[in-house]
Amino acid sequence: MKQIKHHLTEPLLMGYAAGTLPEAFNLVVATHISMCDDCRAALAEYEAVGGEVMADVDPIDVAEDALAATMAMIESGTLNEKPAPARVKNSIFPGPLQDYVQGDLDSLKWRKVGGGVSQMILPTSKDASVRLLRIPAGTAVPDHGHRGTELTLVLQGAFVDDEDRFAAGDVEVANEDLQHTPVAEEGMDCICLAATDAPLKFSGLLPRIAQKFVRI
Known part of the structure; x- marks a missing residue:
């Protein structure tokens, strides 16, 4: 198991357990949890508390034909979903992320966003966005705020900024108070999974011009 130093916050874990996070954030949280024993244990505690709360909630009546209607949908195939693609062994993408990516690193369709950085936007609900970022070793992401x-969850390599160093399995939680310039460490391209619920605030003119085209 990776030695993870930067973990999810309590509000994120509680929101994930309660089902109140945007889908994009859920994907980052689920992926980190699959890599982190500490956060997985903390999530289990929150889910246990939620179960106790639900046990005290008064039951709600459902329509008398609810069961029959559900069985009819099952028999007609309405509820059938496409089978999940087979997962790739020894992939840098943990299981929850593989279900979205449907491929491995070399098979993905990356799009250049400037400065050597590439991205692949993943399909999720519109209340937040999530993307894979590929930052060449030694490359800096333009200075930005939020x-x-x-x-930002690191899947391969590492990056450093004014706050700390983030390696594989680490997650950086940034908000309006953080202004930073992440730089991928030398030696290996940094692959990250990043989710945002609002556009970034770039300091430079060129990144601001390109921002609407790359949707970040």
């Missing part, structure tokens, strides 16, 4: 929350 209008909302950004979760």
Whole structure:
């Protein structure tokens, strides 16, 4: 198991347990949890508390034909979902992320966003966005701040900024108070999974011009 130093916050774990996070944030949280024993144990505690709360909630009546209607949908195939693609062994993408990516690193369709950085936007609900970022070793992401929350989970390599060093399994939780310039460490491209619920605030003119085209 990786030695993870930077973990999810309590509000994120509680929101995930309660089902109140945007899908994009859920994906980052689920992926980190699959890599982190500490956060997985903490989540289990929150889910246990939630179970106790639900046990005290008064039951709600459902329509008399609810069971029959559900069985009819099952028999007609309405509820059938496409089978999940087979997961790739020894992938840098943990299981929860593989279900979205449907491929491995070399098979993905990356799009250049400037400065050597590439991204692949993943399909999720519109209340937040999530993307894979590929930052060449030694490359800096343009200096930026945040209008909302950004979760950045490292899958391969590492990056450093004014706050700390983030390696595989680490997650950086950024908000409006953080202005930083992440730089991928030398030796290996840094692959990250990043989710945002608002556009970033770039300091430079060129990144601001390109921002609407790359949707970040």
